[in-house]
Amino acid sequence: MSINENDVILQVQDLKKHFMPHQGLLQSLGTKTKKVIKAVDGISFGIRRGEIFGLIGESGSGKTTTGKLVMKLIEPTSGKIVFNGEDVTITDRGRTKAYRRQVQMIFQDPYASMNPRFKIRDVLGEPLIIHKIEGDRLRHEEMIIKSLTEVKLNPPSDFMGRYPHMLSGGQRQRVATARTLILNPMMLVADEPVSMIDLSTRAEILHMMKDVQRDLGLTYLYITHDLSTARYFTDRIAVMYLGRIVEMGRADDVIDNPIHPYTRALIDAVPEPETGMVDIIKELPISGEIPSPANIPPGCRFHTRCPYAKPVCSEQTEPELSDVGNGHFHACRRWKEL
Amino acid sequence: MDKILEVKNLRLYYHTNKGAVKALDDVSFDLYKGETLGLVGESGCGKTTTGVALLRMPSPPGRIEEGSQIFLDGRDIMGLSEKQIRKDVRWEEVSMVFQGAMNCLTPVYTIGKQMLETLQEHREMEKKQAEKLIKEYLGLVGLPPEVMNRYPHELSGGMKQRIVIATALFLKPKLVVLDEPTTALDVIVQAQIINLLKKLKKTFDLSFIFITHDLSLEAEVSDRVCVMYAGKIAELGTNQQIYGKQGPMHPYTEKLLLATPLLKKKVETLSFIPGAPPDLIDPPSGCRFHPRCHKVMDKCKEEIPPLLELEPGHMVACWRCVK
Numbered sequence: 291m292s293i294n295e296n297d298v299i300l301q302v303q304d305l306k307k308h309f310m311p312h313q314g315l316l317q318s319l320g321t322k323t324k325k326v327i328k329a330v331d332g333i334s335f336g337i338r339r340g341e342i343f344g345l346i347g348e349s350g351s352g353k354t355t356t357g358k359l360v361m362k363l364i365e366p367t368s369g370k371i372v373f374n375g376e377d378v379t380i381t382d383r384g385r386t387k388a389y390r391r392q393v394q395m396i397f398q399d400p401y402a403s404m405n406p407r408f409k410i411r412d413v414l415g416e417p418l419i420i421h422k423i424e425g426d427r428l429r430h431e432e433m434i435i436k437s438l439t440e441v442k443l444n445p446p447s448d449f450m451g452r453y454p455h456m457l458s459g460g461q462r463q464r465v466a467t468a469r470t471l472i473l474n475p476m477m478l479v480a481d482e483p484v485s486m487i488d489l490s491t492r493a494e495i496l497h498m499m500k501d502v503q504r505d506l507g508l509t510y511l512y513i514t515h516d517l518s519t520a521r522y523f524t525d526r527i528a529v530m531y532l533g534r535i536v537e538m539g540r541a542d543d544v545i546d547n548p549i550h551p552y553t554r555a556l557i558d559a560v561p562e563p564e565t566g567m568v569d570i571i572k573e574l575p576i577s578g579e580i581p582s583p584a585n586i587p588p589g590c591r592f593h594t595r596c597p598y599a600k601p602v603c604s605e606q607t608e609p610e611l612s613d614v615g616n617g618h619f620h621a622c623r624r625w626k627e628l
Numbered sequence: 629m630d631k632i633l634e635v636k637n638l639r640l641y642y643h644t645n646k647g648a649v650k651a652l653d654d655v656s657f658d659l660y661k662g663e664t665l666g667l668v669g670e671s672g673c674g675k676t677t678t679g680v681a682l683l684r685m686p687s688p689p690g691r692i693e694e695g696s697q698i699f700l701d702g703r704d705i706m707g708l709s710e711k712q713i714r715k716d717v718r719w720e721e722v723s724m725v726f727q728g729a730m731n732c733l734t735p736v737y738t739i740g741k742q743m744l745e746t747l748q749e750h751r752e753m754e755k756k757q758a759e760k761l762i763k764e765y766l767g768l769v770g771l772p773p774e775v776m777n778r779y780p781h782e783l784s785g786g787m788k789q790r791i792v793i794a795t796a797l798f799l800k801p802k803l804v805v806l807d808e809p810t811t812a813l814d815v816i817v818q819a820q821i822i823n824l825l826k827k828l829k830k831t832f833d834l835s836f837i838f839i840t841h842d843l844s845l846e847a848e849v850s851d852r853v854c855v856m857y858a859g860k861i862a863e864l865g866t867n868q869q870i871y872g873k874q875g876p877m878h879p880y881t882e883k884l885l886l887a888t889p890l891l892k893k894k895v896e897t898l899s900f901i902p903g904a905p906p907d908l909i910d911p912p913s914g915c916r917f918h919p920r921c922h923k924v925m926d927k928c929k930e931e932i933p934p935l936l937e938l939e940p941g942h943m944v945a946c947w948r949c950v951k
């Protein structure tokens with residue numbers, strides 16, 4: 291399926307999510323921050339119909355919060371979400387429920403998301419009941435079989451009577467995916483945690499997700515901090531840092547020709563299966579860890595860790611995303627000099 | 629070069645009520661002083677089990693079976709009593725950074741208190757002196773002394789991992805088992821921790837066993853790599869032999885590498901190994917990998933392939949590789 295640049299299914303406009311600091315427990319343990327936590331601090335992007343859009347960045351950069359905003363699991367502090375031409379930023383309960391059928395979340399920890407006492411048939415039947423999908427038992431059974439076929443668990447009858455623990459990690463993930471597909475969503479949001487899942491199983495899962503996406507013409511928002519996977523799996527990526535997007539473009543452009551110093555640092559840090567590294571202490575272009583979103587540095591928020599930072603970077607206003615042509619955006623003032 | 633560790637015919641079974649899980653079956657390898665040996669393989673292949681066996685502390689219902697031999701710096705530790713192990717082997721000679729340990733720091737105690745307790749369990753030491761030592765170790769892992777007064781939730785993942793590493797080094801062990809020490813961290817912090825480990829290794833003249841399922845990461849840290857599958861060693865070779873131009877020999881290693889996504893080279897498809905690792909209560913006959921192997925022959929299904937040295941330092945357990 292070819293992607294039409296102008297056919298945007300999800301548009302996010304200057305979206306923000308600011309959390310009030312925790313009260314109680316943390317304070318009694320001695321934390322005194324009273325500042326708001328700017329988890330997502332003004333991001334805009336559009337995802338095209340049939341596209342796999344990746345969101346990457348370090349831990350704490352605001353990826354999951356963005357995913358939750360898109361899923362409408364939390365309310366934005368400000369900004370706008372337009373889905374399929376409709377402003378869905380604020381919706382009533384009925385519309386929200388319908389929205390969550392169209393935009394489904396894939397849980398990346400299928401252990402946690404499946405009732406161990408349910409057979410696979412019931413795991414898949416449950417969303418049909420929750421969403422009061424019309425049809426009798428037989429019709430529901432057909433839908434279950436169809437979704438198992440879509441994720442290549444063949445023959446479906448072999449799997450329907452099993453319990454989750456009787457499946458391998460890869461198979462369990464297929465069931466979790468089938469569970470979201472059964473409601474015929476238009477878009478899937480997958481938030482991959484820093485995972486213990488091994489590479490072969492992950493490759494298997496990504497293959498399956500890509501096949502499903504192609505077969506059904508779905509759109510994905512794929513959240514990860516693994517650039518290598520993003521490169522293989524996504525069409526476009528947005529790199530987040532401390533609640534903002536600092537670079538965005540076609541996955542190949544961003545990874546082969548990164549512009550923003552933060553993206554460059556991320557790429558440098560990724561290990562490759564090559565020889566000759568064992569006795570080498572890798573030069574890391576940036577040091578330290580991501581600052582607290584309760585204390586965002588002024589100007590370019592990356593300036594405290596940026597190897598190229600000059601006074602202008604902290605003195606002037608925050609750089610906005612700008613296009614270098616071919617839809618490759620970055621937010622770095624000094625990009626021409628790097 | 630001197631050997632710090634020799635493991636011979638190590639078997640560790642978990643005696644569950646469904647039967648014995650043969651988590652390690654006849655595993656033999658050596659580790660030289662100052663060397664890093666990597667253990668890689670899919671989930672459940674026995675990496676953590678190997679690590680805890682070296683501390684002689686299998687998690688219940690695990691048991692190191694009769695006939696297993698572990699020599700630490702030339703000394704047979706299988707013959708030692710639990711008391712002796714505690715007195716001068718576990719944590720003293722061999723220590724371990726456990727998988728997920730950074731999330732197991734006690735939330736209600738300060739870092740200083742937790743480190744102090746660990747230290748005083750093993751050493752009779754005045755509080756002042758102990759605190760001085762703690763500060764010294766915090767410095768070694770790149771943390772300021774104020775960290776002592778902080779609680780775990782006030783620290784980032786990378787900082788917590790540094791604390792866990794400092795604690796593992798307290799008693800000046802010779803060998804440290806690092807079980808997925810960076811898996812829960814993002815790439816930049818991971819790279820920082822790897823650099824730190826490399827520096828500490830030099831400073832203290834340590835030997836490492838580095839466990840991970842990430843073959844790319846293993847390539848950056850390990851002098852030699854041991855690939856495990858279903859409780860056995862499939863292949864063991866130098867970094868060059870596993871990652872070099874010639875490529876690995878065992879079909880399992882080959883497949884694992886093909887499932888590793890590369891950043892700088894665009895791959896059209898990422899392959900994977902269909903199926904899952906076997907049930908270790910009743911593992912497959914012959915080569916344990918045969919049900920998933922793309923090069924399987926009749927012989928593989930019947931006879932267990934021996935781990936043979938096919939070129940100097942390169943051990944492989946595969947019938948296809950026996951000429």
Ligand SMILES: Nc1ncnc2c1ncn2[C@@H]1O[C@H](COP(=O)(O)OP(=O)(O)OP(=O)(O)O)[C@@H](O)[C@H]1O
Binds near residue numbers: 327347348352354515
């Ligand atoms: N409910 C909340 N209340 C207060 N702060 C929050 C809340 N949820 C998230 N945060 C903070 O917002 C920031 C962004 O968190 P988020 O979970 O979106 O990051 P992430 O990019 O998904 O990180 P990771 O890679 O670790 O999953 C973090 O500093 C986090 O501590």
Ligand SMILES: Nc1ncnc2c1ncn2[C@@H]1O[C@H](COP(=O)(O)OP(=O)(O)OP(=O)(O)O)[C@@H](O)[C@H]1O
Binds near residue numbers: 670687689
């Ligand atoms: N306490 C236990 N009781 C029973 N079986 C166990 C126990 N601990 C581990 N096992 C089993 O022993 C085998 C090896 O487990 P081990 O934890 O060593 O694997 P691993 O290679 O470290 O995997 P991972 O990458 O998931 O950490 C697995 O089949 C596991 O299910």
Ligand code: SF4
Binds near residue numbers: 915916
């Ligand atoms: S022994 Fe046979 S089944 Fe085992 S890895 Fe070699 S070729 Fe494959």
Ligand SMILES: [Mg+2]
Binds near residue numbers: 353354355481
């Ligand atoms: Mg997250």
Ligand SMILES: [Mg+2]
Binds near residue numbers: 675676677727807
């Ligand atoms: Mg393990």
